Amino acid sequence: MSVKQRQAPTGIMTPELIESEIAGGLVATDAVATYALGLGDDALILAHRLGEWIANGPELEEDVALGNIGLDILGHARSFLTYAGSAWGKTEDDLAYFRSEPEFRCRQLFEQPIGDFAQTIARQLIASVYFDSLYRALMHSTDPTLAAIAAKATKEVDYHLDHSTQWLLRLGLGTDESAFRMQRGLDAMWPFVDELYRAEPHRAEPAPSGELGAELSAQLEGIAVDPRALRAEFDAVVPRLIVDAGLTVPKASAARGGGRQGIHSEAFGPLLAEMQVLARQHPGASW
Amino acid sequence: MAAPAEAAPAEAEMSAEDEQGLARFLELIESDSRVEPTDWMPEGYRKTLVRQISQHAHSEIIGMQPEGNWITRAPSLKRKAILMAKVQDEAGHGLYLYSAAQTLGTDRDTMFDQLITGKAKYSSIFNYLTPTWADMGSIGWLVDGAAICNQVPLCRASYGPYGRAMVRICKEESFHQRQGFEILLSLMNGTDAQAKMAQESVNRWYAPALMMFGPPDEDSPNSKQSMAWKIKRFSNDELRQRFVDMLVPQAEILGVTLPDPDLKFNEETGHYDFGELDWSEFYEVLKGNGQANGVRVARRRAAHENGEWVREAARAYADKQAAAAATAAALTANETVAA
Ligand SMILES: [Fe+2]
Ligand SMILES: [Fe+2]
Numbered sequence: 308m309s310v311k312q313r314q315a316p317t318g319i320m321t322p323e324l325i326e327s328e329i330a331g332g333l334v335a336t337d338a339v340a341t342y343a344l345g346l347g348d349d350a351l352i353l354a355h356r357l358g359e360w361i362a363n364g365p366e367l368e369e370d371v372a373l374g375n376i377g378l379d380i381l382g383h384a385r386s387f388l389t390y391a392g393s394a395w396g397k398t399e400d401d402l403a404y405f406r407s408e409p410e411f412r413c414r415q416l417f418e419q420p421i422g423d424f425a426q427t428i429a430r431q432l433i434a435s436v437y438f439d440s441l442y443r444a445l446m447h448s449t450d451p452t453l454a455a456i457a458a459k460a461t462k463e464v465d466y467h468l469d470h471s472t473q474w475l476l477r478l479g480l481g482t483d484e485s486a487f488r489m490q491r492g493l494d495a496m497w498p499f500v501d502e503l504y505r506a507e508p509h510r511a512e513p514a515p516s517g518e519l520g521a522e523l524s525a526q527l528e529g530i531a532v533d534p535r536a537l538r539a540e541f542d543a544v545v546p547r548l549i550v551d552a553g554l555t556v557p558k559a560s561a562a563r564g565g566g567r568q569g570i571h572s573e574a575f576g577p578l579l580a581e582m583q584v585l586a587r588q589h590p591g592a593s594w
Numbered sequence: 595m596a597a598p599a600e601a602a603p604a605e606a607e608m609s610a611e612d613e614q615g616l617a618r619f620l621e622l623i624e625s626d627s628r629v630e631p632t633d634w635m636p637e638g639y640r641k642t643l644v645r646q647i648s649q650h651a652h653s654e655i656i657g658m659q660p661e662g663n664w665i666t667r668a669p670s671l672k673r674k675a676i677l678m679a680k681v682q683d684e685a686g687h688g689l690y691l692y693s694a695a696q697t698l699g700t701d702r703d704t705m706f707d708q709l710i711t712g713k714a715k716y717s718s719i720f721n722y723l724t725p726t727w728a729d730m731g732s733i734g735w736l737v738d739g740a741a742i743c744n745q746v747p748l749c750r751a752s753y754g755p756y757g758r759a760m761v762r763i764c765k766e767e768s769f770h771q772r773q774g775f776e777i778l779l780s781l782m783n784g785t786d787a788q789a790k791m792a793q794e795s796v797n798r799w800y801a802p803a804l805m806m807f808g809p810p811d812e813d814s815p816n817s818k819q820s821m822a823w824k825i826k827r828f829s830n831d832e833l834r835q836r837f838v839d840m841l842v843p844q845a846e847i848l849g850v851t852l853p854d855p856d857l858k859f860n861e862e863t864g865h866y867d868f869g870e871l872d873w874s875e876f877y878e879v880l881k882g883n884g885q886a887n888g889v890r891v892a893r894r895r896a897a898h899e900n901g902e903w904v905r906e907a908a909r910a911y912a913d914k915q916a917a918a919a920a921t922a923a924a925l926t927a928n929e930t931v932a933a
Contacts, residue, residue: 363893366901381678385672477911478907481908485910589785591785592669593780
């Protein structure tokens with residue numbers, strides 16, 4: 308099958324559509340589901356953080372813009388989680404609301420608090436560059452559902468990347484204060500870059516030896532994207548953007564990470580408590 | 595119906611131009627045509643519009659908060675997405691309306707400043723709290739519902755930019771109302787605890803929503819003039835009646851009880867009669883003594899103040915870009931001359 312044929316028509320892959328395909332018999336394998344769960348958790352937690360900006364933005368246009376970006380990313384999360392759930396007979400909501408902290412697979416960048424506007428832009432820039440290369444590659448996955456989710460997402464991420472880049476320049480080259488804050492935001496987010504580009508573990512749990520499963524599972528060959536292959540693009544794009552914005556490429560050493568193995572930063576627990584509180588008060592209820 | 599004469603400047607002060615403008619204005623109003631920003635208009639008309647449109651814009655912006663309160667706690671991902679989209683729509687409504695008001699010569703910064711310093715009014719309904727998830731349903735069903743009753747006639751408002759903004763806004767408001775209705779319907783069809791949450795929320799929002807149409811006609815002195823100018827098309831009481839007539843059958847589908855023992859169908863009028871509203875509560879909230887008046891303004895003010903450095907950076911960057919572009923243009927011009 309050629310790459311072109313594999314691409315589903317874009318713009319139609321919604322969580323509802325995946326749900327109906329699941330009702331029609333679509334089931335992800337355990338390996339694919341584990342992979343989709345990680346991508347879904349990344350997107351869910353980032354979208355949740357962006358939602359915290361609504362009614363708090365520096366101007367009304369940014370309430371709208373950050374809300375839009377958050378909504379797009381929440382859409383990606385819902386699609387990935389719905390698909391992942393098909394392997395285990397779970398819905399997107401079972402996965403989002405009824406797992407505890409160590410069961411989440413999001414990488415730690417996405418959990419970090421929103422901080423000030425500059426910190427949010429720093430995170431969004433890093434995330435957008437990562438998503439951009441990830442989804443462009445994932446569009447060619449041999450798994451048609453993942454390919455279709457990625458094809459829809461890639462168009463949206465293109466706009467997110469433009470939004471972050473524009474603000475990086477404005478803040479970096481605007482005033483002394485904004486340059487200071489933008490640098491501080493980049494410095495705070497930089498330690499979490501490395502984790503994004505580490506191999507997807509093929510085990511959900513660390514092995515007793517502590518070995519995290521550095522190679523992609525053979526079962527995901529041609530299906531999943533190896534993030535290590537995307538790092539060069541980040542290194543080619545982001546440092547240059549930072550320099551163009553009159554700022555310094557941070558030298559902070561990488562955080563240990565471990566999000567894909569259920570190791571999360573301290574800010575994550577309170578986020579989850581807030582996100583899940585109502586759903587957990589009414590287990591089994593529909594809304 | 596002609597606009598009353600007191601709306602125009604006193605005869606003696608009127609220039610020939612003003613007189614012509616007034617005649618043309620009255621003609622537009624009478625023929626149900628639109629008044630556009632460049633048309634002559636009486637000062638009173640302009641002031642009334644700026645007040646009404648900016649208050650409407652402020653209401654959209656402040657209205658983001660009671661619902662924004664639940665974005666991080668929405669109980670399903672689908673509801674979370676719908677709520678985020680809704681609150682963001684309200685920000686968009688605020689933006690269209692500020693733009694419409696700006697066409698009358700008052701700039702957005704001035705209006706926004708009036709909002710965050712507590713000088714401007716906005717709809718009192720947003721000074722109520724949202725203690726439960728069911729309030730997301732009640733706000734959509736009742737508050738957006740009342741807004742639609744109010745706003746559909748405004749799509750025909752005599753001032754063009756306002757009417758056109760309302761057309762766009764009304765489309766989205768009817769989505770919001772349906773979504774609110776669906777939230778309540780899910781709750782009413784859910785567990786006992788969910789149904790109780792829904793009923794209790796409707797009990798809290800019903801009367802405040804009815805008061806959104808403003809005081810009874812006899813206590814609403816500005817309404818008459820607005821109707822003569824065809825800004826407003828129906829009186830407060832007419833709109834309120836329409837709203838109640840619309841709600842009753844919807845409440846039956848939901849299975850919620852509307853908290854008014856006097857509510858019953860009147861065979862003679864073909865409308866639902868309803869009980870007296872507690873207008874002292876309305877005026878208390880209007881005076882600033884609602885559940886959340888202070889908090890709402892303070893929150894938007896804090897967002898604005900915390901964002902000052904961002905806006906300043908954007909301005910500084912734009913200035914630098916413009917200066918660089920001017921320099922580049924000048925250099926090109928020099929080169930052309932030199933060549
Ligand atoms: Fe609205
Ligand atoms: Fe609305």
